[in-house]
């Protein structure tokens with residue numbers, strides 16, 4: 196088939212820990228179109244699944260986008276095992292979702308939990324470029340998982356890092372970091388939080404009491420990312436919204452996080468089967484071959 | 487020529503088409519019907535009366551010369567029949583399979599007034615399949631012109647528009663959001679009704695016309711319409727993005743796990759091949775007892791897919807009666823044969839929680855038919871105190887679609903109040919040089935109507951670009967006698983072999 200030759204070549208990779216890795220992919224049109232808050236859908240091979248991943252960075256001069264991925268289940272581990280500079284993706288579509296509204300808020304807190312540090316970064320940078328006073332709050336389970344600290348720090352006027360075990364920064368959750376920030380700055384206009392649903396819910400609860408407008412980026416299960424399957428539906432303000440076209444960012448105080456978390460567990464049995472089957476395959480392949 | 491045919495002299499019964507037995511086919515994805523052989527096709531062609539007033543032609547949304555192609559089959563000239571068909575349709579193997587013939591061409595066939603109508607769809611499919619098997623194409627030699635055209639969406643509307651413009655010499659690029667082209671033909675209609683090879687063959691024909699497909703490209707996101715007509719330099723654009731956004735009924739329990747849209751189910755199954763999980767990575771998540779809400783083609787496809795995926799029982803829940811079911815007659819019939827349980831006049835009011843955020847059942851209300859509504863169908867009204875509970879673990883919504891919002895969000899296109907793109911009689915949108923057709927203009931309709939719209943738009947775009955229509959003898963003012971040929975004798979569809 197004469198399909199236009201658009202290659203999705205991996206041109207960079209960095210491993211932050213055993214479970215988090217960065218891929219830099221060359222696709223100049225995508226790099227040019229990408230805006231903070233948007234995501235892509237990736238298929239690593241023709242038999243693969245369509246996996247949504249946030250655009251963590253883009254470089255228009257180099258014509259690349261950056262993804263930061265956490266190895267969770269079969270697909271993201273298989274990508275971790277197989278993709279490096281020189282290999283390429285079978286499909287890459289985006290940028291999807293509505294771009295973030297960089298707004299007019301003067302003092303903004305950008306919260307990234309774990310992997311969420313990556314997707315919040317381009318927003319923090321855009322806010323900084325716009326002249327806002329940016330307070331970064333990032334949290335990790337422990338010191339070994341920390342990544343992009345310097346990069347993030349560089350776009351923040353103030354920077355708070357937290358860890359569950361106290362091995363870096365303040366000992367506590369990002370919500371503790373937020374409390375510290377809000378105590379010091381009663382004039383905070385907006386808070387943006389990206390991370391696991393449970394963390395985003397925690398942030399929403401803290402800011403609800405303080406009346407701070409809060410935005411979260413939701414990560415429901417997706418298929419097409421263009422509004423045609425309804426799989427990504429979330430409940431916001433009592434209404435059904437499709438996260439891929441109406442979001443992924445929503446007003447945190449309106450989001451039904453319980454609903455999101457239950458829906459994320461939709462394919463638990465299948466995810467387990469896929470992962471176990473893949474791990475078994477890996478063991479067979481890596482077993483010494485019998486002459 | 488033989489004696490004039492009359493309703494009495496023709497074969498009285500329709501030539502049956504071989505079908506795989508329901509019990510066998512309901513467990514796999516191979517095609518249900520097997521198509522005519524040449525002998526069968528010729529025999530069926532003998533049932534056509536060649537009516538001078540050709541009611542069937544008017545019944546076909548694109549006006550195919552039906553008696554013309556049937557005559558060729560009767561003469562054993564399948565290639566000739568193909569050439570007649572492709573004068574109008576580009577997708578005979580597809581429309582022969584999926585058109586709702588009973589409400590279109592066959593619904594008004596004269597023979598149908600006293601006997602079963604001529605099997606026009608089956609004959610068309612026979613010719614289309616033969617063309618694919620033999621590798622025929624009606625490729626005119628193309629004289630390139632200077633224009634470049636972008637087509638957004640690779641469903642039947644986009645495919646048809648692309649083909650006509652490519653034949654007129656334009657350099658055509660089709661942008662498709664998914665990783666493979668074909669639109670609903672690919673992700674929606676399952677293989678047992680429309681095998682993927684048929685869609686592949688049609689796409690391959692388009693690529694032989696020089697059309698480029700650029701998949702993984704969402705217009706409105708990667709490129710905006712403004713960019714297409716601006717910096718990217720496309721001289722004209724056609725939008726055929728379909729009406730993909732699924733609707734849910736807004737009843738309690740809709741966000742439970744186990745509640746999905748037919749679009750999601752079919753996309754996972756057909757495009758992503760989730761039915762081969764875990765060989766393929768995409769899971770499906772369909773349970774043992776599936777209730778499908780709706781009774782159109784999408785609903786029938788969803789139900790029959792679930793059966794094939796191993797569901798023990800599949801229920802159809804529809805608030806009107808069988809007579810109002812919008813599905814093609816053949817699909818409804820096949821679904822019944824395959825053992826779907828139908829609950830007509832039944833309206834779901836709540837999806838019941840199993841306590842673990844999964845589905846335990848569907849609470850429904852019985853309905854009865856009241857006065858006809860605006861569409862002429864009798865309006866279902868609830869029967870008081872008639873609630874029933876149906877046991878199921880999966881609920882599939884197949885109750886229609888809305889306009890996809892992406893293009894509307896990202897371009898200054900005039901939309902109607904339901905979000906569909908507004909066009910004039912030339913299928914031109916409010917943006918200069920941008921045309922639209924198919925489901926995104928009309929709302930969910932049929933393959934043949936979308937294809938027809940694509941072709942009408944192509945004709946309008948040729949006029950917009952100032953290209954001659956190869957079907958109309960073209961007489962530039964002042965050179966009537968060039969090379970001694972009168973204008974109408976000159977062959978303007980002639981041209982260079984690529």
Ligand SMILES: Cc1cc2nc3c(=O)[nH]c(=O)nc-3n(C[C@H](O)[C@H](O)[C@H](O)COP(=O)(O)OP(=O)(O)OC[C@H]3O[C@@H](n4cnc5c(N)ncnc54)[C@H](O)[C@@H]3O)c2cc1C
Pocket residue numbers: 234244245246247248249250263264265266267268269270271272310313314413414415416417418443458459460461466467470
């Ligand atoms: C808008 C959006 C942005 C995202 N951005 C990132 C990112 O930047 N980095 C990152 O590592 N992850 C991101 N995710 C999550 C990522 O898509 C999933 O982790 C991935 O699909 C898991 O696939 P798997 O086969 O490895 O794991 P699985 O075993 O299949 O699943 C692991 C978990 O991921 C979730 N998941 C599974 N399939 C999907 C799917 N098709 N869509 C969404 N979630 C799914 C499930 O809830 C499950 O709990 C994002 C998700 C969304 C919707």
Ligand SMILES: Cc1cc2nc3c(=O)[nH]c(=O)nc-3n(C[C@H](O)[C@H](O)[C@H](O)COP(=O)(O)OP(=O)(O)OC[C@H]3O[C@@H](n4cnc5c(N)ncnc54)[C@H](O)[C@@H]3O)c2cc1C
Pocket residue numbers: 421584585586638639640641642643644661662663664667668669670671674675703704705706726727728729730752783784785787814890892893923924925926930931932933934936
């Ligand atoms: C399950 C199902 C069964 C059906 N059965 C029948 C039947 O038996 N007979 C019949 O006549 N009709 C049937 N129909 C209806 C018929 O398929 C549609 O009317 C027809 O396909 C509409 O064609 P289209 O070209 O307008 O759009 P579509 O076929 O919907 O194609 C649109 C394409 O555009 C792509 N797209 C969308 N947005 C963008 C974007 N922004 N950028 C790039 N690409 C984009 C989509 O991915 C898609 O591939 C059925 C429909 C469904 C869903």
Ligand code: SF4
Pocket residue numbers: 545546547548549550552575581582585586587590591592606607610934
């Ligand atoms: S395209 Fe459809 S309606 Fe027209 S003749 Fe063929 S089957 Fe009949």
Ligand code: SF4
Pocket residue numbers: 533534535536537540541542543552553594595596597604606
């Ligand atoms: S109406 Fe029926 S019998 Fe008459 S020409 Fe058409 S197909 Fe033949």
Ligand code: FES
Pocket residue numbers: 416417418419420421422423424425426427428437438439440
């Ligand atoms: S992912 Fe399919 S509608 Fe959002």
